[in-house]
Amino acid sequence: MLGLGTVYGDWASLTLSSFVFLALLTLASRYFLGSLKHIPGPFVAKFSSLPLFYQAWHGNRVFWIMEQHRRYGPVIRIAPDKVCVASSDGIKKIYGTKTAKSEAYSTFRYHDVKMCIGLLDVKSAHQRRKGLLPAFSRQNLVEMEPVIRGHLQSFLHWLQVFDRRNVPVDAFKWFRYLTFDVVADISFGQKIGMLDGDDSHFIQQVEYRNKRNSLNGPFPFILPVLRLLRSDTAKHWMEADEEIAKYAIRAKEGWSKSENQDRPRVDILARLEEARTLNPENGLSDKEIIAEMMEILNAGSDTTANTAMFACFELACRPEVQKALQQELHDAFPDPTEPLLLEKLERLPYLDGVCREGLRLHAPIPSYLERVAPPGGLEISGCFIPAGTKVGMQSYTNHRNPTVYPQPEEFIPDRWNGPTPEMKLNFLPFSAGPRACIGLNLANMQLRIHLGHIFRKYSVHCAEDTTRASMRHVEFFAIRPKSGTCNLYFRQIEQQEQKCV
Numbered sequence: 001m002l003g004l005g006t007v008y009g010d011w012a013s014l015t016l017s018s019f020v021f022l023a024l025l026t027l028a029s030r031y032f033l034g035s036l037k038h039i040p041g042p043f044v045a046k047f048s049s050l051p052l053f054y055q056a057w058h059g060n061r062v063f064w065i066m067e068q069h070r071r072y073g074p075v076i077r078i079a080p081d082k083v084c085v086a087s088s089d090g091i092k093k094i095y096g097t098k099t100a101k102s103e104a105y106s107t108f109r110y111h112d113v114k115m116c117i118g119l120l121d122v123k124s125a126h127q128r129r130k131g132l133l134p135a136f137s138r139q140n141l142v143e144m145e146p147v148i149r150g151h152l153q154s155f156l157h158w159l160q161v162f163d164r165r166n167v168p169v170d171a172f173k174w175f176r177y178l179t180f181d182v183v184a185d186i187s188f189g190q191k192i193g194m195l196d197g198d199d200s201h202f203i204q205q206v207e208y209r210n211k212r213n214s215l216n217g218p219f220p221f222i223l224p225v226l227r228l229l230r231s232d233t234a235k236h237w238m239e240a241d242e243e244i245a246k247y248a249i250r251a252k253e254g255w256s257k258s259e260n261q262d263r264p265r266v267d268i269l270a271r272l273e274e275a276r277t278l279n280p281e282n283g284l285s286d287k288e289i290i291a292e293m294m295e296i297l298n299a300g301s302d303t304t305a306n307t308a309m310f311a312c313f314e315l316a317c318r319p320e321v322q323k324a325l326q327q328e329l330h331d332a333f334p335d336p337t338e339p340l341l342l343e344k345l346e347r348l349p350y351l352d353g354v355c356r357e358g359l360r361l362h363a364p365i366p367s368y369l370e371r372v373a374p375p376g377g378l379e380i381s382g383c384f385i386p387a388g389t390k391v392g393m394q395s396y397t398n399h400r401n402p403t404v405y406p407q408p409e410e411f412i413p414d415r416w417n418g419p420t421p422e423m424k425l426n427f428l429p430f431s432a433g434p435r436a437c438i439g440l441n442l443a444n445m446q447l448r449i450h451l452g453h454i455f456r457k458y459s460v461h462c463a464e465d466t467t468r469a470s471m472r473h474v475e476f477f478a479i480r481p482k483s484g485t486c487n488l489y490f491r492q493i494e495q496q497e498q499k500c501v
């Protein structure tokens with residue numbers, strides 16, 4: 001007679017074998033039968049998201065995807081349900097009006113309230129963007145030039161202090177302080193004073209938040225698993241929202257306390273409040289306003305700061321490029337006491353080229369921005385991508401296409417002297433279409449004002465610990481240098497030299 005143990009043993013092995021068989025069947029069907037089986041890509045990625053997850057976890061996703069494009073071509077499968085495209089003909093199709101954002105963006109929320117970036121369909125995002133865009137229009141921003149220059153003066157003061165002490169400036173931190181102060185002032189009329197306090201708490205919270213969004217968005221199981229394991233990472237990720245919210249709440253309270261007449265201009269909060277008064281049913285709730293403020297403080301400070309920092313690093317590594325920029329600035333503003341007005345700065349071709357090369361090689365959000373293929377699917381580079389497929393592009397790859405940008409890894413500002421239509425089309429630091437960045441004008445303005453002022457007065461070179469290796473990108477939706485610092489010496493050019501660089 002069979003023992004009870006033998007029966008259980010048989011059942012257990014039968015269950016296990018069935019489980020393994022079913023798992024293998026699922027994997028095989030993903031590989032051989034799925035509607036994406038015609039799309040090339042790494043073998044394992046065809047039936048598992050593990051390679052993508054592994055790379056994302058280590059901040060290497062963007063390099064890994066580019067490498068797969070080199071091996072498999074312009075349309076590739078990077079996970080069982082995800083396709084990445086690297087050809088020009090995909091840009092308008094993927095980032096046009098017909099595609100929605102994928103569920104991965106649902107992570108961009110504060111509690112249960114979605115931020116603009118987290119709204120999936122073009123229609124609801126359009127509604128929200130309508131409230132935000134006027135404050136970021138060029139016309140509105142040009143009036144803010146003195147506000148930007150005011151904060152820049154504090155930044156320049158610190159450069160002087162560091163120069164006198166003969167110590168390097170951690171550009172990673174200090175550019176963030178600057179852009180945070182600018183964006184808080186322009187958007188909410190609030191002087192937060194990061195530049196006064198050397199308070200890196202906010203920066204740390206943004207890092208946590210970026211990491212959470214980049215991982216928990218596409219792989220939503222991560223946060224629950226980390227919480228189950230009682231990991232500190234989960235704790236930091238959860239707390240980051242509340243910490244950033246504190247800055248937004250503080251700014252909103254400050255704004256509410258100030259009387260109308262104390263506000264010299266119509267900022268974004270004024271516009272949102274106005275919309276709420278005129279149309280209480282469609283206006284944003286208090287919580288939605290806080291969520292939007294958090295988004296603006298985060299998206300608006302981190303990105304511009306990164307570009308300015310990487311541009312300074314590139315110039316520090318390339319004395320001839322730095323010299324050419326200083327020469328252009330000197331010729332445009334021969335009198336060192338003359339104010340460097342935006343109107344003139346914007347017309348300087350070399351400065352423009354420096355900003356563009358900074359954005360091309362160090363796009364702050366260089367990664368795969370995921371959309372969902374619309375009903376009827378998409379035909380891109382001769383490849384059919386069925387409806388419902390998650391599909392995206394990464395500016396990182398397009399920005400390094402050698403047929404569009406010869407010598408793609410070189411920082412060549414002159415290449416923007418008469419750019420080809422292909423160069424313009426493939427330049428995607430702010431993404432494209434109806435969900436492109438709303439802060440584009442503010443970012444472009446700041447880059448020209450900041451870099452123009454800095455290189456009119458200063459020469460920049462790297463401290464010993466700042467090297468290509470230490471500045472290698474790590475990507476968690478946004479990029480940062482691997483070392484988490486960027487120590488640069490900013491040396492004031494002597495008055496005599498300022499007259500003739």
Ligand code: HEM
Pocket residue numbers: 116117118125129183295296299300301303304307363364365369370428429430431434435436437438439440442443
């Ligand atoms: C160099 C600076 C900047 C770069 C390179 C940049 C880049 C981007 C990119 C690539 C997106 C699209 C993200 C996606 O589709 O997933 C985006 C969206 C966005 N950006 Fe920026 N950004 C910059 C500065 C700013 C500033 C200064 C602000 C505001 C003050 C801002 C606010 C936003 C918002 C609200 C969105 C979401 C738009 C939507 O989903 O409809 N950004 N940005």
